[in-house]
Amino acid sequence: MVATESSKKPVIVLDDVHVTYQVFGTGKKANKVKGKSLSRTRMREVHAVKGVSLVIHEGETLGIVGSNGSGKSSLMRAIAGLFPATGGSVYALGKPMMLGVGAALLPNLSGDKNILLGGLAMGYSKKEITQASESIIDFSGLRDFIDLPMRTYSQGMSARLRFSIAATKKHDILIIDEALAVGDRQFRLKAESRIRQMRQEAGTVLLVSHNMKSIQDTCNRVIWLEKGVLLMDGNPKEVCDAYIAAMEKGDTD
Amino acid sequence: MNLADYATANGLTQVGVRPKFGEYLKQVWQRRDFAFIMSLYASESANARSRLGGWWLVLVPSLQAFTYGLIFGLILGSLRPANFIPFLITGVFLFSFFSGSFSAGAKAITSNSGLLKTLSFPRILLPLSAVIREFINFIPQLAILAIVMLVFGQEISWEWLYLIPITFLMFLFSTGLAMISARLTVRIQDLNKLVPFITRLMFYSSGIFFEIERIFADYPELLAIATLNPVHAFISLARGALVNDLQMSPVLWIVATAWSVGTFLFGVFYFWRAEARYGRD
Numbered sequence: 096m097v098a099t100e101s102s103k104k105p106v107i108v109l110d111d112v113h114v115t116y117q118v119f120g121t122g123k124k125a126n127k128v129k130g131k132s133l134s135r136t137r138m139r140e141v142h143a144v145k146g147v148s149l150v151i152h153e154g155e156t157l158g159i160v161g162s163n164g165s166g167k168s169s170l171m172r173a174i175a176g177l178f179p180a181t182g183g184s185v186y187a188l189g190k191p192m193m194l195g196v197g198a199a200l201l202p203n204l205s206g207d208k209n210i211l212l213g214g215l216a217m218g219y220s221k222k223e224i225t226q227a228s229e230s231i232i233d234f235s236g237l238r239d240f241i242d243l244p245m246r247t248y249s250q251g252m253s254a255r256l257r258f259s260i261a262a263t264k265k266h267d268i269l270i271i272d273e274a275l276a277v278g279d280r281q282f283r284l285k286a287e288s289r290i291r292q293m294r295q296e297a298g299t300v301l302l303v304s305h306n307m308k309s310i311q312d313t314c315n316r317v318i319w320l321e322k323g324v325l326l327m328d329g330n331p332k333e334v335c336d337a338y339i340a341a342m343e344k345g346d347t348d
Numbered sequence: 349m350n351l352a353d354y355a356t357a358n359g360l361t362q363v364g365v366r367p368k369f370g371e372y373l374k375q376v377w378q379r380r381d382f383a384f385i386m387s388l389y390a391s392e393s394a395n396a397r398s399r400l401g402g403w404w405l406v407l408v409p410s411l412q413a414f415t416y417g418l419i420f421g422l423i424l425g426s427l428r429p430a431n432f433i434p435f436l437i438t439g440v441f442l443f444s445f446f447s448g449s450f451s452a453g454a455k456a457i458t459s460n461s462g463l464l465k466t467l468s469f470p471r472i473l474l475p476l477s478a479v480i481r482e483f484i485n486f487i488p489q490l491a492i493l494a495i496v497m498l499v500f501g502q503e504i505s506w507e508w509l510y511l512i513p514i515t516f517l518m519f520l521f522s523t524g525l526a527m528i529s530a531r532l533t534v535r536i537q538d539l540n541k542l543v544p545f546i547t548r549l550m551f552y553s554s555g556i557f558f559e560i561e562r563i564f565a566d567y568p569e570l571l572a573i574a575t576l577n578p579v580h581a582f583i584s585l586a587r588g589a590l591v592n593d594l595q596m597s598p599v600l601w602i603v604a605t606a607w608s609v610g611t612f613l614f615g616v617f618y619f620w621r622a623e624a625r626y627g628r629d
Contacts, residue, residue, distance in 0.1 A: 108355035148351060176468055179364030179624045186355035187363045190468070198462030201389055203396040212389055215382035216467050244396070 103152035106188045106268055106299050107174060113182030114144035114169045114323075143169040145323035146183065156300045158314035158331060160307070160338050166323040167303045171270050174301065191268040191301075192217075196261045197253075202246035206237055206256055209245055213260040227263050234289075235259035236282070255282055262289050265296055272303045287313075307335045366623040373616075376470045383473040387480035405485045406492045413440040420557040429559045433500050434591045439556035441493050442583045445486040446522055447547045452478035453526020454533050454543050457626050464627030471626045472619050475526040483519055490515070497590050510589035510596065518582045520608040524615030531619050534626060554580040575599065578607035 118139050144166040151157055159167050172178040173185055175193045199216035200209045210231050214224030232238050235255045237248075245253055271290065291313065294300045304310050310317060310331060317334040319327040327334050355362075367375065376383075395401045417436050421428060429435045456475040457464070464471070490511065498504065533539045554577055555563075564571035574580060581604040588596030 105355065105358050105360065108351055108358075108360055110351040110355070150351075150354075172465065173364060176364040177465060178627055184352065184355075185363040186352070186360035188358075188360050191363065192468075193466050195466040198460075198466050199386075201393040203393040204389055208389060212385055215379075215385050216463070216469070218379070218469070221381045221385075 103154075105150050106153050107149075107151040107191065108186040109147050109149040109151075109170075109174070109183070110186070111183035112144055112147045112170065112173055112180045112185060113142070114166065114173050114178065115181045116141045116143060116169075143323055144173065144180075144320075147320070147323075147325045148183075149318065149325065149328070151299060151301070153298050155316050156294055156302065156314045158310035158317040158334075159301060159303045159320060160305075160310060160317060160335065161320035161326075162342065165320045167320050168272055169323075170320065171272055171301065171303060175270055187268060189267040191270055192264070192266040194261050194266075194269060194271045195257075197257045200245060200253075200257065203244055205244055206235075206241040206248075207232070209256065210260055213257075214263075217261065217264050219264065231259045231263050234262075234285075251279055251282075258282075258286055262286070262293065266293070268299045268301070269293060270301045270303075307339060311335055364624055366620070369617070369620060372470060372472075372620050372623065376472055376476075379469050379473055382469065383477040384480060386473075387477045387484055390477070391481045391484045402488070406488050409441050409444045409489055410492065412444065413437045416440060416557055424558060427558065427562065429562075430593060431500070431502070431591050434497055434502055435587060435594075436557050437493060437496050438587050438590055439554070439583050441486075441489045442518065442586055443551060443554065443556055443579065444489070445482055445518065446579055446582070447551070448482040448485065449479045449522035449526055450529065450547060451543050452482055453522070454529040454540055456526060456530040457534050458537060458540065461627060471623055472527060472616065475530040475619065476523060478530075479519065479523045479526045482522070486515075493590070502590060502592055505592075507589045511586060514582055514585050514589065514604070517604050517608040520612040521578055521582070521604075524608070524611030524613070527615035527619040528611075531622050531626075534622070550577075550579050553577060554583060556583070576603055578604060578611075581607070 118141055147170060159170070161167050169178065171193065173180045174187065175191050176185070177193065179185075196213040196217055199213050201212065204212070207228065210228055211221075211224055214227065214231075215221065219227070232241055235258075237252060237256055240248065240252065245256070248256070287309075290300070294313070300313075302310065302314060314331050317329065317331045318325060319334050319338050327337055366372070391405075392402075395404050398404060400407065413436055417433065420436075421432060453475045456478045457471065460474055463474070494504075494508070529539070529543070553574060555574070560571060560574045560580060564574055581600040584594075585596050585600050585604060588594045588600075
């Protein structure tokens with residue numbers, strides 16, 4: 096049972112959230128099942144999140160840990176409303192935003208055009224993005240390259256631009272899915288401090304990462320998700336230690 | 349107190365539910381700049397790496413018209429419509445806008461899974477933007493169309509301005525169709541394979557290089573069906589506006605308007621119904 100009597104103000108409530116995907120299998124193995132038609136057996140269901148209930152409060156920075164395929168990203172997408180829960184419900188105060196804009200950008204276009212495009216994709220108005228444009232360019236440190244097509248950028252450079260665009264917008268609830276490892280060391284420090292600042296502005300941050308150090312450095316509560324089930328919820332050190340111990344023993348597989 | 353009551357008591361609202369229709373349209377309107385810039389930049393980006401760049405937007409349909417003109421001009425012989433080149437070019441160019449919108453619309457959701465996974469916006473912006481992009485590509489073709497008309501002895505007239513409402517109706521129709529096909533292909537990806545065949549079928553039944561009135565003269569039932577084809581209606585109206593001896597038939601105005609408004613309204617509504625389900629795969 097999830098505690099609801101806390102005096103702190105809730106900003107996200109997950110009520111028995113399930114996420115399932117329907118996928119087409121390769122067909123080979125499934126077809127061996129007897130007595131089922133071809134079309135029926137080829138459709139498989141992947142149950143990525145299996146009934147997670149959780150209350151997240153204002154001012155919390157929640158770390159989410161778990162092995163690959165444990166349902167972390169699916170849960171985050173359900174919270175952001177990108178991939179609605181197939182069962183149960185997600186409630187939130189305002190609109191949780193995912194930090195990430197890469198998919199909207201076009202490699203053939205220059206950096207500054209991509210700033211406009213990415214900004215609009217994230218919900219800025221044209222006016223807002225034009226005003227923010229200078230500070231985005233400054234933060235990315237790519238002023239000399241900003242009129243070159245993005246495809247000419249190195250991986251680190253495009254990561255810097257993506258982060259700079261995404262990190263400009265103010266969010267009430269921010270979801271960061273593995274976005275800290277961007278650029279070189281200097282930019283990473285800059286990015287981390289920007290995220291800390293965003294956390295102060297946002298109030299609530301959800302951080303998915305495999306980097307236990309960055310989780311323990313930034314979070315004040317951590318949940319451990321495994322095979323779509325909430326395994327542990329508590330203070331960062333305890334949960335991370337338990338998670339690391341389990342990973343080293345390899346007993347979650 | 350259960351969780352749902354607790355959440356609502358604290359002023360939280362449910363995430364990932366489809367907004368009401370009116371609210372949805374309002375959100376779409378608020379994000380119109382995104383749809384437009386996405387279309388404009390995608391169009392710019394598509395030809396950014398070829399030497400002739402944007403010229404391909406007019407070269408491709410011109411080459412198409414040339415090929416069809418050469419082949420069907422010979423095959424049809426005496427069945428060739430009068431003013432064959434203006435007749436054919438109008439058909440090919442308008443059809444290329446329709447077929448481009450249709451195939452881009454059908455892929456609008458399925459080929460944008462990256463966007464769907466990270467950014468939240470009314471999903472209808474994707475098929476809408478696909479059609480705007482095709483429309484942006486269509487504008488230079490209209491200029492070429494005008495030039496071809498003049499070169500082949502058509503006189504410039506006020507009637508040419510009818511192209512504005514005709515293009516507008518075609519845009520409405522294509523947008524509606526894009527929204528319908530965008531949703532259908534999400535559920536059944538296989539439909540994307542059928543798009544080229546449907547397009548081909550439309551191409552041959554819309555009278556791009558022949559007059560349906562002449563070919564179907566002995567089959568009144570077939571002619572009646574062919575007259576109801578919206579793509580034929582758009583093209584035939586455009587010919588009536590551009591080519592001197594041809595007239596715009598009032599019946600075709602009714603056919604074109606009914607299809608356009610009907611398909612558009614249904615398309616928006618049909619797409620919205622599945623709003624919370626896009627991007628699942």
